[in-house]
Each structure stands twice: as structure tokens, then as C-alpha cells.
Amino acid sequence: MSDEAVRAIGSEQVPYFRTPEFSEVMFENERLMLRFAAAPEGSRAAFMTGSGTASMEATVANVLTRADRAIVINGGSFGERFVELCQLYAIPHTEIHLDFCQPLTEAHLAPLAGQGYTALVVNMGETSTGVLYDMPMISRFCRDNGLLLVVDAISTFLADPFDMAALGADVMITGSQKALACPPGVSIIVLSPRALERVDKSTTPCMYLNLKLALKNGERGQTPFTPAVQTLLQINRRLRDIEARGGVATEIGRMSALAADFRERIAGLPFTMASPSPSNAVTSLRTPGMSAFDVFTTLKDEYGIWVCPNGGELRDSIFRVGHLGALTINDNATLVDAMRDMQRRGIIR
């Protein structure tokens, strides 16, 4: 859900972008992204015109090398994607495979300590399940073992607390369409000085996903190729609004309150929380008594409300309710009222 100010920009003519004015916008975007990620001194941000996967791939291709030994946390389809990317780029890696909604614990990591690993790759929140991993624990393990820490925060940035410097994280990836609440089409990579050193030495075979090129152009507030100009202007508006309202802590507080409110309201409905450690971004609900996909379809067709269905084997057992962007307590009430109405009608049981 985008707010009105962001949406209004979507209806303006797209300005020509090879200008000092647009460069100023991009400088501000980078400055605010670094601030909101609590990136360490000397970090940089690259803005990629592409899906989150473009930035996941750019990270694997530009930051990791065949000399690495990476640990990849695979607790769902986005963890799986990192595994596939490591395969594609021949990055030696070990996968920690977690069952659906299973938390990562010290018991998973302990056997890998002192084994010569060089990097750990994790989706802080696994978008497909709504699980939030224990980042302080992961951070300690990486510090203790000298690992580079790559964090995909696509679905959690601005929704759950994330302090890149405190965690000692080296890469943070996010996308325009999640808590940034802009249209999809831009993804962003924040890189620590240690990650930047790796990019600088990288010999990635890809032109479009070449981070050295992106960062070099970013030095003058530009991108190597025509970017999604309008989405970048919308991101700028959104970042400035967050700053004006008190910064990232205020925004995360708002998201947290919204998620807590929803989770209280559904008491009495025959759903169970799928994740024991849910992100503020999304609530994943199991529907033991009916098809989760039918809940999605009925809400859409009969109430005009959109929740997120799951695909594949989870299609009938789980649906997700997002809390990102310009949603309000009122939206929670409307949704839960609709669910209670469906319960009265015997559809939710």
C-alpha cells in the first residue's frame, strides 16, 4: 500500500534524469538508506532497476567468489533462491535446510564453527513464511568466526529493527515494494566497507548486475543505465517522509503496533500463527479447518480485500496478511470484520 503522496508522483510526467536535480535526489536516497540501515561509516548503497532477485544475484555475483565457503540459511523459497544462486556462480556453500517455519537455533550453527567458512547468507525474514530469524545470534556466530554477513532484508527493512553496524552485517538488500511501500521495480543493496572491497576486486561476468559500475555512477548521483526514474522519486518522497516523522525507529514502532493489533483482533478465529517468531511485516496464518486459498479468494471476490495466498504445497494450508506501508488500524478492523462475517456464514471454520 502506497500513501497518497507517493502515488501522486506516479501520475506525473517522468523527468529527464541526466541532470543535477536528479543526482541530488539520488544522493539523498543513498544518504537516507545508509542512515535507516544504520550502515557503518564508509558504506555505500546501490540502486538497481530490477526485482529483489536482481539484487540477490548481484550480491552473490559481486561480493562472493569461488574462494569463499558460504553458509546459506534455507528456510523457504527465498533461502532456496540463494542456494540456487550459489550453485549458478559456483560459490562453495553449505545449506542449513529448515522445515517450514522452523526457527534457526544455535544448535544449527554450532557444528559449523571453526570449519573454515567465510560468509553467511540469510533472508532476515523469509517472505514466503513470515519467519524472522534471530539476527543477534547469527551476528554473534559471524563475529566469532570472522564471517562476512549477507542479509536479505527485502521483506523486513523498515518493519523490523535492523542495525547493520551493531550486527556487523556487510550487505543488506531490500526492495521498493515492501515496507518502502512504493511500486515494485527497484531493489537496493547497502554495502559495508568490507563488502565494497570485495566488489572492487570482483570480476563478475554480468554487465547489468555489475555493482562496481553501479557504485561508480552513484558517485555522481547517477545510474549506468536508464533507471526506473519515477520509482526512485517515489522512494525519495517516502524516505524523506519517514525522516520527517521521526526516522526509522518511529516507522518500525508503527509497523510493530499494526502487527500486534492485527494479531490481537484475530483471537477467536480458527487460525493459528504459522511462525513462532513472526516479522512485523507479515502474519502467516494456518487454516486447519478450511483451504487457505479459499479464504484468499472469498476475501478478494466478495469483500474486495486482498491478502496474500501461498503457492505450491502451502496453497491450501497457509495465507499471509501483510502489514506494510500505508495500512492503518482501521484496515485491520475492516479485514477482521470481514473474516468474522465469513465465520458467521460458515466459510471460515
Added chain:
Amino acid sequence: MSDEAVRAIGSEQVPYFRTPEFSEVMFENERLMLRFAAAPEGSRAAFMTGSGTASMEATVANVLTRADRAIVINGGSFGERFVELCQLYAIPHTEIHLDFCQPLTEAHLAPLAGQGYTALVVNMGETSTGVLYDMPMISRFCRDNGLLLVVDAISTFLADPFDMAALGADVMITGSQKALACPPGVSIIVLSPRALERVDKSTTPCMYLNLKLALKNGERGQTPFTPAVQTLLQINRRLRDIEARGGVATEIGRMSALAADFRERIAGLPFTMASPSPSNAVTSLRTPGMSAFDVFTTLKDEYGIWVCPNGGELRDSIFRVGHLGALTINDNATLVDAMRDMQRRGIIR
């Protein structure tokens, strides 16, 4: 310049896209793209969330192989980009280097006949100079020598006549932000059956630019990764509007009339046409008596009109006037009036 209907979509909430409704939009987008490109029976279109360069790279990476011998027409910065991509992917290639605005002639191609070449790669219009290449001549050469023909039509699609089947072209690339007159962020690749066979056998190392994956998802009207949903909805609106107004011939006629009108109006101004074979998309003008960049700056700052400056060594000698999208004869008049005013003031001389 986007029209009002397209811009209005930009201010709507972005709908969830893993739905039959969005699939229908994508099926229609593909159908109309194939029709407007006059693609041969059995062709497909892939919609990539990314700049035109993403699709140029996807084409080189998925359609060409190290077993090819490609001829690359390099008449400016976008031809140069294809040369770099062939280098990056180790595609054996020979470059035909043209001087700025120099047309490609049979004399350039003749020595390469019967030399074992397998493909020819050309930017139909070189965006950086506004030159339109002689496509029928290129087509004859490719047919006579059995070459695969790859056409980057990023800046010319819907502006200059292009008949993929008649030319025997195998790939056509375009972007959302040129004559499609939508925001930047999406590029499109139309592939002939012969090109599709190559994609099917491809072992490209890239996930994000993997065309097999894009085409496979396209079979159900979807994309492998979250696309720029809104831009794809805007493209849909624009394609349907073109269809409703009489199709691609009408649209090209409108663009051609607009370009001709502008070129007549500037008679008497101290500019010369940079290209002997200009595209309808853009008029490149030399400014022998002053800095072209100053013309751009003054038009922007004092008249609120945007023309396109050039970068690099052409910065001071050439500027470009685009004729794409929702521009009208009235816009031509406003621009040329401003130029005549600048001439009276002694700025244009």
C-alpha cells in the same frame, strides 16, 4: 511524454499480481507486442523488469553462443554496448565501426559475405545520434548469408516502420520509456521461432536475465520474479489504446507527421540535421554557432522545455529533440517559438 490515461494508472495502488487478472493483462501485452512487431507465427515476447540494457544483455547471453560469429554494427554508444556485451560473454564478433552519424552501406557489409558469420546485431536506430539504419539492406544481407538478425529497436519501435517477419528478424528489443511512452523500468524482447530454439538450448549463467525462465513463466501470464507491475499495466493501457486508434501503422504515421512538422518548423534556425537518415523518434541537431549544451540548459531553465543533451565529446556540438509519446504539433510550435525567441536574444546564433 505519457498520456493522461497512462499517468492515471501510475497513481493507483499496485494490485497483487499472482492472479488470473494480471495474467490476462500479460497475455494481452504479449499478443499486442507480437502483432505490433509483425512477429512471425510462433514468436514469443518476454517482459523484463530492467533497463533496455538488461534486455540487450539477456539477448547476447541467451541467444548467442561462443560457437557464433557475430557482426556488430557500432555507430554510437549503444552499438558500443553490444560490442562490450559480446566481449563479456566471449561471443566471437567483428565490429563495423561507423563514425558519428555515418550511414551503414552495402560497401561495409559486402566484404563480410561468405565469411562464415552466423549473426548480425544492430541498433535499428542509434539512440545517441538519431540515425536510422537501412533495415531492408541489412535484412537482404542476413538472408543471403543465412545470418540470425538481432535488432535493438529500443528507440524506434512504434516510431519507425518495423516488420519483423518481412525483415526476417529473429530478435527485437524495445523499452517501456521510448515510443511506448510509459515510465522506464521495463524492457521487452520479441523472439522468432529460430531465436526461441536458441534460448531453449542456452546455458546462460545468469538467473535474473534467464530468458528460458521468463518465457516459461510467460506461458501462464506471469514473470519469474516480482515485476514492475504498474509499468506493465501502463504498457497494457498504451498498447490497447494504439490498437483502438487503428494499430501500429496509425501510430507510426502520427510520429512521422510530428517529426516532419518539427523539421519544417526549424527552417531558418542555425541548426543542421546531424543524421542524413533520421528516425521519426528523434531529431539530432548540430549547433555550429554555439554550445548545444547551452541550448539545452537555457530551454530548461528559462523556458521550462526539456530537450535531450548529449554527453561526452558531443556535449557541445549536438542536442536532440524527441518526438515520442504524447507530444503534439502544439508542443512543436511551443518549442520552436522558444528557439526563435532565443535567436532574437542572440543566444541561438
